Amino acid sequence: MFDLSGKTALVTGSGRGIGLVLARGLAKAGARVVVNDLENDVVDAAVEGLRRDGLRAEGIAFDVTDREAIHAGIDRLEQDVSPLDILINNAGIHRRAPLAEMSADDWRLVIDTNLTSAFLVGQRAARTMIARNRGKIVNICSLNCELPRPSIANYSAAKGGLVLLTRSMTVEWASHNIQANGIAPGYILTEMTRPLSEDRERNAWILGRIPAGRWGKPEDLIGAAVFLSSAASDFINGHVIFADGGMRVSL
Template identity: 60%
Template sequence: MSALFDLTGRTALVTGSSRGIGNALARALADAGATVVLNGITPDRLKAAEDAMAADYPEGRIRSCAFDVTSDTAAEDGIAWIEANVGPLDILVNNAGIQHRMPMLELDLADWERVISTDLTSAFLVGREAARRMIPRGRGKIINICSVQTDLARPTIAPYIAAKGGLRNLTRAMTAEWAGSGLQINGIAPGYIHTEMTQNLVDDEEFNAWILGRTPAHRWGTVQDLAGPAVWLASSGSDFVNGQTIFIDGGMTVVV
């Protein structure tokens, strides 16, 4: 049974993985045996993340490639570099994302477009470049990181909600076009996860109480809660799972 989830010999790229959820997902894939390529747009931060992870794994298992996932040419060059210098890409995790909080009536178009480009268009661009290599090989795993905002809405985060809702349907569109070529494309939709980037929300007594009351599990999620589902969707154990978005939210999206 363990062989179903063994990623030894496979190459994975995780976008937006210099910290936070992306870094935790990269570690989960590396723990399962994959060679992992970290990605970010800030070279110094990315190199620090690579060095920190590389100390925990055999030499050559952790690499990095800095490129802008919102640029079609940068995505093309980045995937080409990985294929030439690390190995054939077997797994792509589209994790890069940003947030911008502002009521819609006050939201600048540039901020709307920046969130949509980073959270949605990047998955199309990097996913397309990965699929161009995966399809001729007849295999590949693409995991798009969605959110509970794929299904739910809150005030002041309209671009994020629109992007994550679109990402769910992009996952379905990729499946419709690429599943017949041996690819599996699925989404993971985390609930509210306790990370360094959400610490201020955890520390907000009113918001924290709302999360605990709104979530049937009565707790915040952790990055480790995402590790198992990510490894499963990246592994042979999910070879007939396609076009699905798996909510990892402690039950938040199933209650009113």
């Protein structure tokens, strides 16, 4: 039920961090994975690493905010490799600033990269999924989709929007046998969160707030990603699975 053999999965922003670990996890579950990131050399290095471990991997560099590049990239991929069965919308960034001082550029960049990207890539991927009457879309949200923190209003708004985009994909595409769901990670140790983990005071606050008493690892998200990409979730639509060590349910 969790076997992804014969499936092709695109993971955006998978040159490093959570995306790369999820790509590896899907590949170990049998999928042929397609690594995406901004730069060719980053993509090539990730693909090489996966292939070295005997996993099936392809690469495709494009900016997830650039509609033309997305269409050109996925057109080529579907022609040369295979149609997409699974899309993981994972690419994301932070630009932190107090709300009263946040620049419009930082607002737009974060909304474009974390939210509009999932609309653009999702829309292109769904075109083929609708024609084939099957597909899986997993949007990587965040605990901040429900619970904001100071200085990340752009990010929280984008991730909150991503939850509603996931539900919109569900109401429009579930009848085409496309299951769209989300994963909302809590605090996961990656390059993105390194500044937080290296700040002693902040790190102590974070650890004190997580009932599980530890930071998450990117590997903690693989199970949910494989589940939501597999036949095991064929009647699961519009959900968001929180993978946060219990932080969301604790006061």
